[in-house]
Amino acid sequence: MLTQVEENYIKALLHLASQDRAMTQQEGVGTNDLAAYLQVKPSTVNEMLKRLKEKELVNHKKYGKINLTAAGTRTGLGIVRKHRLWETFLCTKLEFDWDEVHDIAEQLEHIRSDKLIDKIDKFLGYPKYDPHGDPIPDNHGNIPKRDTQKLSNVGLDHSCRVLAVRDTSTAFLQYLEQLNIAINTIIEIKEKIPYDGTLRVEIDGKAAVLSNKVSENILVE
Amino acid sequence: MLTQVEENYIKALLHLASQDRAMTQQEGVGTNDLAAYLQVKPSTVNEMLKRLKEKELVNHKKYGKINLTAAGTRTGLGIVRKHRLWETFLCTKLEFDWDEVHDIAEQLEHIRSDKLIDKIDKFLGYPKYDPHGDPIPDNHGNIPKRDTQKLSNVGLDHSCRVLAVRDTSTAFLQYLEQLNIAINTIIEIKEKIPYDGTLRVEIDGKAAVLSNKVSENILVE
DNA sequence: TAAATAAGTTAGGTTATACTAACAAATTGA
DNA sequence: TCAATTTGTTAGTATAACCTAACTTATTTA
Structure with a gap:
């Protein structure tokens, strides 16, 4: 059984790992990367890593890069699933705007009940994508695949359809x-x-x- | 801003105070009562009381009884409102049974968002009572009043209608x-x-x- | 390659929430 | 009324999650 904070570390690692793979430049997530992302000090991350290693959710050697184990990845996908289902619920059932749901879903994603999240899934009609266009992992951690590219990479004179956004902050979504x-x-x-x-x-x-920063955060095609 | 644990203490005090008023025999809630109810040791309660006093949610003099302040009562009613609205949501929208919702609502009641709970309220059509028949406080902490009595107090040969239950444990509800x-x-x-x-x-x-214990926990009329 | 910088770790401190053990006050009842 | 019991408090300890300061290892660059 994980604490909410432990869940947040796992989710952050999953997110940073996928970002990392996408951006070809850098290899691996370090202590400082995770600390910066979670807005805590590196020493705090270090302590948490110790516990996550004990729980066999994370692999990490001294001065090395941080990696989720298979169990850690599974756990992370479960949290992402909950987050995205709750966001979908908030938008489609409660009529929240897409820029309002992130923070509330950050809380709701930690509610412990498999039955609850499955019922929400059913209630929503088993959606495949959340209000930001992000794919919702299923019960087993499978994510629907889809070809997307950044708007910044699309060639001149092409028309394309917005599929998702890579930043779910209120500021960005309101600007969009x-x-x-x-x-x-x-x-x-x-x-x-x-x-x-x-x-x-x-x-x-x-x-x-559109600035480059904006077009980098829009996924199309 | 209260922690989840602090919220639980406030909610427990509200609950014990109302129980206390109902049962004419005992006067006031003591450290041990609260400790027993929350399944912690009296010393833990003592420390928490110190903090709740600082936040002016609770009045308590050394060796005296524990009382919620007006602010504390308001806070408590807000949590009860959330708890009962979530229970109603789980039963009426997600088709949970009434004996399954308590534990999940105990988690959901701590989600911080006034907008969320008001939207849930609207989504449910502003219900006045939850699935256990308990009244749902409104936005301002007002509770719909209703004359009820324990089934154990009803006279012979009377017919009466069940309005609510005083125990929401799975064991009791499944037995009912x-x-x-x-x-x-x-x-x-x-x-x-x-x-x-x-x-x-x-x-x-x-x-x-029906045993006396059962009929004491059913409210009718 | 050695010095400067960046990245990562360790040690020790803090707060919230629990605990146990020891003690003090209040209540009961013989 | 005073001894026994119940109730409440204090002191000291533990753990999760944070911090700062000091230190070590790794990387970069002059």
Whole structure:
């Protein structure tokens, strides 16, 4: 049985590992990476790693990189499943906006009851994607696969459909709303500024300008 | 901002205080009562009282009885409101049985979001009573009033309707189910054994025998 | 390659929440 | 009324999760 904090460390490791694999540059997650992500000090991470190693959820050798074990990954996927199902519940049943649900789901994801989450899943009609377009792992930790790419990588004059966002912060989602960008919005790339990657695009027939930071966090196709 | 544990102490005090007022015999809640109810040692209660006093949620003088302040009572009612709304959600929307929801609601009641609980309230159609017949406090801590009495106090040959239960444990609720007793069931008192308060009753035209402990935990009229 | 910097670890302290053991006050009842 | 019992408190310990400060190992770069 894990504490809420232990669950958060596992979830963070799962997230950082997947980010890590996507960005080809860096190899492995270190103590400082995890500390920065969780907003705690490296020494705190160190202590927690000791306990997670004892519980055989994490592999870590002194001065080495941190890796989830198979059991750790399974645990993490279970938490992600709960998080995304709750977000879906909040948006589709309680009519929350997609920028309001993250923090509440961070709390709800720690509720301990397999029966509850399965009933929520059923109640929602077994959704495959959450309100941010993120895939929802099933009961066994399987994630529906889908080809996506960052909007920043799409070529000139292509039209593409928004499938998901890589940042679920309120600030980002509210900005997207202001730009009239939501899941399934069609975006057409008109121009790409080589200097900083800024995009001139068309959304619903209207011109807009997207910074590289924004287009890096939108997944399309 | 209270911790989950602090919230549990407040809720326990609210519960014990109301029980106390109902049972005319004893006056006031002591350290040991609270410790027994929460399954911790009296010394632990003592320390917690110190903190709750600092937060002005509780009044307590050395060797005296423990009382919630007005603020403490308000806080407690807020938690009870959340607990009962979640129980109602679990039963009416997710089709849980009434004997399964208590433990899950004990977790859900600590989710911090006023907006969430108000949306749940709306989603459920502003219910006044939870699946155990307990009244749900509104936003301002007002509880719908209702005349009820213990089944054990009803006179011979009276018929009465079950309004609520005073014990929400799985064991009790499953036993009631076995006896075909639910909210709104009509029970007719046929005989009362003076020796131990055992009741011979009729439920749906069928004879049954209820111990005093059972009839003390059923509220009717 | 050696010095500077970055990354990771250890030691020791803090707070919340529990505990046990020892003790003090209040209540009961012979 | 005073001894026994019950009730409540204090002191000291443990664990989870955090911290700071000091230190060690690894990496980078002049």
